[in-house]
Amino acid sequence: MSKSKKSALEEKKGVSFSEITSKSSIDAFKNKRKADIDTSNLIESLLNKDITALSRAITLIESKNPQHKVKATNILQACLPHANNSIRIGITGVPGVGKSTFIETFGKHLTAFGKRVAVLAIDPSSTITKGSILGDKTRMEELVKDENAFIRPSASGDSLGGVARKTRESIILCEAAGFDVIIIETVGVGQSETTVHSMVDFFLLLKLAGAGDELQGIKRGIIEMADAIAINKADGDNLKRAKLAKVEFNRALHLYPTKSSNWQPQVTLCSALKNEGIDAIWDIISDYIKTTTNNNYFNTNRNEQNKYWLIQTIEEQLKSNFFNTPKIKKALENQLELLETNQTTPFAAAEYLLKLYS
Amino acid sequence: MSKSKKSALEEKKGVSFSEITSKSSIDAFKNKRKADIDTSNLIESLLNKDITALSRAITLIESKNPQHKVKATNILQACLPHANNSIRIGITGVPGVGKSTFIETFGKHLTAFGKRVAVLAIDPSSTITKGSILGDKTRMEELVKDENAFIRPSASGDSLGGVARKTRESIILCEAAGFDVIIIETVGVGQSETTVHSMVDFFLLLKLAGAGDELQGIKRGIIEMADAIAINKADGDNLKRAKLAKVEFNRALHLYPTKSSNWQPQVTLCSALKNEGIDAIWDIISDYIKTTTNNNYFNTNRNEQNKYWLIQTIEEQLKSNFFNTPKIKKALENQLELLETNQTTPFAAAEYLLKLYS
Numbered sequence: 001m002s003k004s005k006k007s008a009l010e011e012k013k014g015v016s017f018s019e020i021t022s023k024s025s026i027d028a029f030k031n032k033r034k035a036d037i038d039t040s041n042l043i044e045s046l047l048n049k050d051i052t053a054l055s056r057a058i059t060l061i062e063s064k065n066p067q068h069k070v071k072a073t074n075i076l077q078a079c080l081p082h083a084n085n086s087i088r089i090g091i092t093g094v095p096g097v098g099k100s101t102f103i104e105t106f107g108k109h110l111t112a113f114g115k116r117v118a119v120l121a122i123d124p125s126s127t128i129t130k131g132s133i134l135g136d137k138t139r140m141e142e143l144v145k146d147e148n149a150f151i152r153p154s155a156s157g158d159s160l161g162g163v164a165r166k167t168r169e170s171i172i173l174c175e176a177a178g179f180d181v182i183i184i185e186t187v188g189v190g191q192s193e194t195t196v197h198s199m200v201d202f203f204l205l206l207k208l209a210g211a212g213d214e215l216q217g218i219k220r221g222i223i224e225m226a227d228a229i230a231i232n233k234a235d236g237d238n239l240k241r242a243k244l245a246k247v248e249f250n251r252a253l254h255l256y257p258t259k260s261s262n263w264q265p266q267v268t269l270c271s272a273l274k275n276e277g278i279d280a281i282w283d284i285i286s287d288y289i290k291t292t293t294n295n296n297y298f299n300t301n302r303n304e305q306n307k308y309w310l311i312q313t314i315e316e317q318l319k320s321n322f323f324n325t326p327k328i329k330k331a332l333e334n335q336l337e338l339l340e341t342n343q344t345t346p347f348a349a350a351e352y353l354l355k356l357y358s
Numbered sequence: 359m360s361k362s363k364k365s366a367l368e369e370k371k372g373v374s375f376s377e378i379t380s381k382s383s384i385d386a387f388k389n390k391r392k393a394d395i396d397t398s399n400l401i402e403s404l405l406n407k408d409i410t411a412l413s414r415a416i417t418l419i420e421s422k423n424p425q426h427k428v429k430a431t432n433i434l435q436a437c438l439p440h441a442n443n444s445i446r447i448g449i450t451g452v453p454g455v456g457k458s459t460f461i462e463t464f465g466k467h468l469t470a471f472g473k474r475v476a477v478l479a480i481d482p483s484s485t486i487t488k489g490s491i492l493g494d495k496t497r498m499e500e501l502v503k504d505e506n507a508f509i510r511p512s513a514s515g516d517s518l519g520g521v522a523r524k525t526r527e528s529i530i531l532c533e534a535a536g537f538d539v540i541i542i543e544t545v546g547v548g549q550s551e552t553t554v555h556s557m558v559d560f561f562l563l564l565k566l567a568g569a570g571d572e573l574q575g576i577k578r579g580i581i582e583m584a585d586a587i588a589i590n591k592a593d594g595d596n597l598k599r600a601k602l603a604k605v606e607f608n609r610a611l612h613l614y615p616t617k618s619s620n621w622q623p624q625v626t627l628c629s630a631l632k633n634e635g636i637d638a639i640w641d642i643i644s645d646y647i648k649t650t651t652n653n654n655y656f657n658t659n660r661n662e663q664n665k666y667w668l669i670q671t672i673e674e675q676l677k678s679n680f681f682n683t684p685k686i687k688k689a690l691e692n693q694l695e696l697l698e699t700n701q702t703t704p705f706a707a708a709e710y711l712l713k714l715y716s
Binding site: 306322 | 523526672673675677693701709
């Protein structure tokens with residue numbers, strides 16, 4: 001860049017090639033400075049709890065543009081020291097269980113006593129349709145108007161892993177922007193629930209009182225992850241069945257081995273529509289935070305989650321690098337054919353492919 | 359090698375360096391021929407149902423000696439066209455459930471009507487102690503004397519993956535040696551049961567009638583894998599409790615979604631000691647084979663298992679190559695430290711390490 005400046009040792013010879021170059025590099029330099037200033041302004045506003053800045057930062061994280069990615073990395077790095085001071089709550093339940101109404105009522109309950117609440121979403125359908133069935137702002141009409149709330153629809157992406165990454169990075173930004181409670185919402189597809197579970201402190205499962213056998217058809221893995229089960233729409237004619245369901249779920253939860261958090265999952269009734277039982281759920285969560293902070297599980301768990309995501313990201317990338325190598329793709333097809341016709345063993349085929357790759 | 363032979367164009371000049379070389383290469387050639395002959399003899403004997411040859415071939419598969427590995431690969435390759443014609447049955451149950459007695463009685467029942475039965479074992483403890491708590495020949499005194507039975511203790515190895523590989527390759531050898539029924543026995547540790555399940559056609563869980571809540575403390579994943587549950591020691595005073603347990607297990611099994619085999623798992627009572635209910639278990643297995651052969655699940659499942667082992671082996675090796683690279687080991691430690699002190703994100707750390715590796 002110093003070359004573009006006039007020097008006493010240089011003679012001026014009209015418009016030279018070097019001067020053209022120098023003009024464009026000056027522009028680039030100016031642009032870079034401008035971008036740097038933009039980024040620092042954005043960071044400053046974000047740390048000052050400016051929601052527009054937070055939105056813009058999340059958009060940069062979600063962008064595929066390489067320049068945006070550089071900016072996003074810088075913003076994240078600057079936000080890291082200010083992150084980590086929130087309670088991260090995962091909420092799931094099948095469609096129809098009343099997630100939006102619940103989050104609206106629950107969120108209002110929290111902002112009413114001064115909490116700042118961010119709602120993010122992981123919508124597995126967004127990885128396919130690029131649309132979004134969750135986190136739609138129009139669903140939570142009251143909460144979206146609340147100045148202490150921030151609602152962001154699900155990122156879209158090529159894979160659940162991609163969406164998960166963006167959501168995890170958004171959590172850091174929300175925390176740096178001073179949000180006390182981060183709610184991550186997802187819908188009842190096994191894989192996305194595991195993903196959400198691996199990035200939250202507390203996992204809440206919303207259920208309805210069904211007719212007949214309460215355990216029928218429930219994915220056991222999801223019940224096993226729950227720190228609390230809230231049976232929603234426990235009002236009017238539903239109340240009796242909800243109470244029965246509570247007994248059933250309590251029985252089911254006792255069949256599982258004690259969690260490493262040492263926390264005994266709770267079952268509770270609520271009606272988000274009538275704003276009943278919502279405070280009890282916050283009490284359960286507060287209780288959980290107290291218990292797990294005291295026994296140090298809270299921090300250990302966050303560290304373990306970070307390690308999990310580190311290892312997970314590496315492993316996914318190693319596999320993707322291998323299986324997307326053109327010569328491996330072709331050779332794998334051949335080996336699978338040999339395998340299907342019993343002309344090779346899985347281990348011989350694996351050795352062949354690994355040798356080809358190295 | 360042709361250089362070592364006398365040529366009309368060469369003069370003899372006493373003992374030359376080349377003659378010394380030639381002597382050793384002739385020896386090597388002779389040794390190689392001898393090894394080749396040994397291997398073909400071994401293969402021929404094995405295909406002629408010679409149990410000593412089968413034992414020797416399995417020993418070669420289990421050996422860490424590189425020359426043995428070459429031989430083992432050749433033998434496997436020769437056996438492959440003669441493999442795949444057996445029923446592979448996985449049997450598991452906690453210590454004390456009577457696995458040895460059951461396999462002895464069950465094995466004798468099968469050899470009595472002309473079946474040839476091989477019993478292999480996957481003993482998770484053998485990966486640690488290099489010893490073996492399973493597959494010990496002295497445990498099955500009757501079956502071991504039966505000329506239509508072959509009992510092989512668990513391979514030992516550095517990892518469950520290593521033991522699994524050896525067992526899968528031993529299955530191929532046993533099938534090539536004309537065994538109709540291959541029993542793979544394991545003990546109740548979750549991981550080894552999943553391993554066995556992924557290499558058999560039919561998975562049998564042995565249980566005892568316990569006191570009180572039959573479902574308490576049972577690993578659900580294992581019940582979910584079972585194609586049949588046999589409640590053993592269902593005799594004398596135990597019979598009543600065993601019948602109650604049967605009802606409980608039947609109820610539990612109905613809570614799971616239909617298997618992709620379309621097979622409804624069966625619960626049955628038996629007493630291996632008194633040789634009661636053993637024929638019914640073989641009937642269930644025969645039924646299963648008929649059903650799954652008709653709906654083509656039997657073959658599809660074997661193909662899927664082969665693919666699973668291929669992908670699994672590759673993925674394990676990719677990870678192991680990465681994480682055992684010295685510079686990665688060192689850098690990973692640093693990154694984990696940065697992660698724990700919130701100076702980096704899991705994704706930034708992963709990117710850094712992957713870049714360092716490439």
